[in-house]
Amino acid sequence: MWAFGRVSGLVSMVLLTASVLLGILARSGRPLLVIPRFSVTLLHRNISLLAVVFLVLHVAPLLLDSYARVNVVDVVVPFLGSYKPFWQGLGTVALDLVAAVVLTGVFRHRLGPRTFRTVHWLSYAMWPLALAHSVGNGTDGTSAPVVAAAVVLCVAVLAAAAWRMSAGFLETAAVRRSGGNARKGWGRP
Amino acid sequence: MSADTAVAVGSGGNARTAASRLFAAGANAGHAAHLAAYGAMPHRGRGWSLVQELEASGLTGRGGAGFPAWRKFAAADLARRPNRYARRSGGPVLIANGAEGEPLSFKDATLLRNAPHLVIDGLLAAAQALGAGSLFIYAGADEQAAVGAALAERGDAGHIALVEAPDAFVAGQASAVVNFLETGRALPRDLAGRLAESGLKGRPTLIHNVETWAHIALVACYGAGWYRSAGTAEDPGTRLVSVTGDVPSELVLEVPGGSVLEDVLSSAGVRVGGVGSDAVSAVLVGGYHGRWVRPAGMVLSAGVGAVGSVRSGVIVRPGAGVLHVLGAGRCGLAATAGMVQYLAGESARQCGPCMFGLPALADVMTRLAAGTGGTGLVREVERLAALVSGRGACHHPDGTVQLIHSALETFADDVRWHLAGQCNADQDPAVQGVSGQGPADPAGQGVAGQYPAGVAQ
Amino acid sequence: MSPIGPAARLHIDWTRCDGRGLCAELLPEALTRDDWGYPLAAPGRVRSGADKSNVPVTGAELAAAMDAVKLCPLLALRITRP
Ligand code: SF4
Ligand code: SF4
Numbered sequence: 017m018w019a020f021g022r023v024s025g026l027v028s029m030v031l032l033t034a035s036v037l038l039g040i041l042a043r044s045g046r047p048l049l050v051i052p053r054f055s056v057t058l059l060h061r062n063i064s065l066l067a068v069v070f071l072v073l074h075v076a077p078l079l080l081d082s083y084a085r086v087n088v089v090d091v092v093v094p095f096l097g098s099y100k101p102f103w104q105g106l107g108t109v110a111l112d113l114v115a116a117v118v119l120t121g122v123f124r125h126r127l128g129p130r131t132f133r134t135v136h137w138l139s140y141a142m143w144p145l146a147l148a149h150s151v152g153n154g155t156d157g158t159s160a161p162v163v164a165a166a167v168v169l170c171v172a173v174l175a176a177a178a179w180r181m182s183a184g185f186l187e188t189a190a191v192r193r194s195g196g197n198a199r200k201g202w203g204r205p
Numbered sequence: 206m207s208a209d210t211a212v213a214v215g216s217g218g219n220a221r222t223a224a225s226r227l228f229a230a231g232a233n234a235g236h237a238a239h240l241a242a243y244g245a246m247p248h249r250g251r252g253w254s255l256v257q258e259l260e261a262s263g264l265t266g267r268g269g270a271g272f273p274a275w276r277k278f279a280a281a282d283l284a285r286r287p288n289r290y291a292r293r294s295g296g297p298v299l300i301a302n303g304a305e306g307e308p309l310s311f312k313d314a315t316l317l318r319n320a321p322h323l324v325i326d327g328l329l330a331a332a333q334a335l336g337a338g339s340l341f342i343y344a345g346a347d348e349q350a351a352v353g354a355a356l357a358e359r360g361d362a363g364h365i366a367l368v369e370a371p372d373a374f375v376a377g378q379a380s381a382v383v384n385f386l387e388t389g390r391a392l393p394r395d396l397a398g399r400l401a402e403s404g405l406k407g408r409p410t411l412i413h414n415v416e417t418w419a420h421i422a423l424v425a426c427y428g429a430g431w432y433r434s435a436g437t438a439e440d441p442g443t444r445l446v447s448v449t450g451d452v453p454s455e456l457v458l459e460v461p462g463g464s465v466l467e468d469v470l471s472s473a474g475v476r477v478g479g480v481g482s483d484a485v486s487a488v489l490v491g492g493y494h495g496r497w498v499r500p501a502g503m504v505l506s507a508g509v510g511a512v513g514s515v516r517s518g519v520i521v522r523p524g525a526g527v528l529h530v531l532g533a534g535r536c537g538l539a540a541t542a543g544m545v546q547y548l549a550g551e552s553a554r555q556c557g558p559c560m561f562g563l564p565a566l567a568d569v570m571t572r573l574a575a576g577t578g579g580t581g582l583v584r585e586v587e588r589l590a591a592l593v594s595g596r597g598a599c600h601h602p603d604g605t606v607q608l609i610h611s612a613l614e615t616f617a618d619d620v621r622w623h624l625a626g627q628c629n630a631d632q633d634p635a636v637q638g639v640s641g642q643g644p645a646d647p648a649g650q651g652v653a654g655q656y657p658a659g660v661a662q
Numbered sequence: 663m664s665p666i667g668p669a670a671r672l673h674i675d676w677t678r679c680d681g682r683g684l685c686a687e688l689l690p691e692a693l694t695r696d697d698w699g700y701p702l703a704a705p706g707r708v709r710s711g712a713d714k715s716n717v718p719v720t721g722a723e724l725a726a727a728m729d730a731v732k733l734c735p736l737l738a739l740r741i742t743r744p
Contacts, residue, residue: 556676595714
């Protein structure tokens with residue numbers, strides 16, 4: 017049980033990272049080599065849902081495990097746990113954020129693009145929290161392979177985030193940049 | 206334009222017979238003067254229907270599109286019945302749209318300042334006919350005082366809300382007005398259906414230009430038969446036009462429907478048919494979203510009717526009622542390029558093809574006007590025009606394309622010169638612009654049959 | 663386009679669309695992309711200016727059009743009646 021919870025946690029971390037990377041790629045409007053844009057979007061969605069499945073597999077066993085001493089309240093409310101409350105609390109916050117992002121994603125057609133986008137931005141807060149939780153909370157978080165993996169994930173996401181903020185991020189950026197300047201002052205502020 | 210306008214004719218007459226229908230109560234008319242000229246709104250019996258009367262009158266919208274006014278009316282009338290909002294929140298919404306984003310137009314401002322009570326009468330008559338509860342007048346900053354005073358001065362208009370429109374070209378688009386009233390942002394919206402069916406907060410919403418409301422008041426007051434006693438069968442009644450550009454003075458005229466363009470120009474003091482530097486080269490009819498024409502033989506009419514049934518001449522739709530005169534010696538392409546630049550800057554930048562396409566069009570038009578650039582420019586203009594037209598939430602791209610197409614057509618000779626690297630206008634294109642100097646307009650100069658509600662600048 | 667006319671129309675809300683091009687991939691016959699990446703009705707597909715924002719789709723394309731509605735990242739698409 018304890019071991020299973022650890023492994024599924026690490027797998028969700030990898031999947032969440034993949035989801036963040038694919039999300040950024042989808043936002044750029046570019047296809048992935050031969051994979052068309054709509055498949056990138058579908059991949060982003062499906063990998064996220066898979067990450068959720070592994071998160072359930074990660075959290076549920078800990079509830080059942082007497083050694084881990086995690087109860088239902090700890091799963092939702094952060095920083096109450098008895099074992100490393102701070103690091104576990106980070107995981108709880110990340111889990112809550114994942115729940116918000118996934119639910120608004122599923123119901124985005126009903127919520128409208130504004131709510132969806134605002135909540136979806138929380139993914140960028142969720143990811144570092146989840147990573148910190150993986151390293152700080154895990155019993156083998158400081159072991160060499162886990163640290164090495166964490167560094168790789170970190171570099172990948174930081175690179176993607178840097179690309180996201182660069183001027184040439186959008187596929188159509190170059191041709192659009194020639195457009196005029198934004199007009200300011202529409203109606204009441 | 207704007208500043209202190211004063212109506213020069215028609216003071217204190219009886220509106221039924223006065224030369225000017227809309228300004229019959231004189232300049233800056235208060236409620237007393239208004240009542241003296243127009244009388245009180247008559248009480249109508251059961252069989253009388255404003256919608257039917259409007260249909261019979263043939264009144265068209267004066268905001269630009271020129272659709273028959275009764276259609277929106279009938280749609281709002283239909284929509285209010287099964288609509289669940291109707292009972293809950295007081296029926297349809299009526300909006301008088303006085304936002305003249307169009308920089309060449311000032312007839313709505315002139316109307317609101319001089320005859321606000323006519324607009325109010327139109328709203329009240331429609332509110333009675335439709336059982337409407339929410340009434341708005343949406344007007345620019347400079348008209349707030351006049352309209353506010355008019356609303357305060359009468360006892361029956363307390364429920365009309367006066368809203369200040371932001372000064373932006375697309376702020377007067379119908380969906381932008383509704384959006385502004387709902388959210389405070391005057392940006393056009395993607396429309397699923399018609400505003401008359403589902404507009405402000407889902408309620409049936411009837412939005413007309415302020416001049417249209419004034420005409421509605423006249424129809425409600427005197428009936429369709431009287432209304433048709435001016436104008437032609439295809440374009441009944443009168444309309445306001447703003448005359449600007451190379452004219453002795455910029456002014457607003459009230460002209461009957463189906464007027465000959467050259468007659469209107471000459472009643473504005475423009476020498477038509479002349480030669481030399483003060484001759485008229487072309488006229489932009491309808492404003493920045495309108496079209497360029499050579500004035501000879503043109504007839505201003507909103508309705509086309511059967512071919513030949515209108516006086517001999519080519520019909521040009523008056524759109525928002527702007528007549529912008531381009532004197533000989535001015536380059537029409539340079540003037541158009543400047544307008545397209547302006548229009549590109551006024552894109553609300555919500556819709557991609559408009560946001561990127563209009564600056565691209567402005568760029569190509571500027572190169573064409575400057576006489577730099579190869580022979581492929583015209584084809585590039587056509588290609589870009591096809592890319593932007595019909596691909597926006599509002600008509601801004603379409604209006605811009607209409608302006609450009611008419612320029613390429615009307616100034617076809619100039620296009621050839623420019624492609625060869627020359628401009629045959631004898632003036633530096635850099636000094637294009639509105640010139641409105643000259644003696645104040647002697648308002649009585651109008652030709653017979655015109656009603657110069659001449660408004661000096 | 664079949665002679666009996668379109669099965670439905672794909673409405674593009676230009677105020678939302680950001681030209682990411684998913685719809686053009688899903689409906690290659692109906693949509694291409696313009697200079698800036700925004701969906702453009704394929705040549706010969708539209709008859710009037712108004713159709714440019716309400717692109718006709720055939721019965722065979724309807725499923726793909728619905729996918730596009732579901733997948734559009736900005737919820738800019740909607741199926742409307744022909
Ligand atoms: S078409 Fe242009 S002006 Fe109209 S809403 Fe779209 S971006 Fe704004
Ligand atoms: S998928 Fe949506 S955002 Fe992307 S181009 Fe099509 S309509 Fe626009």
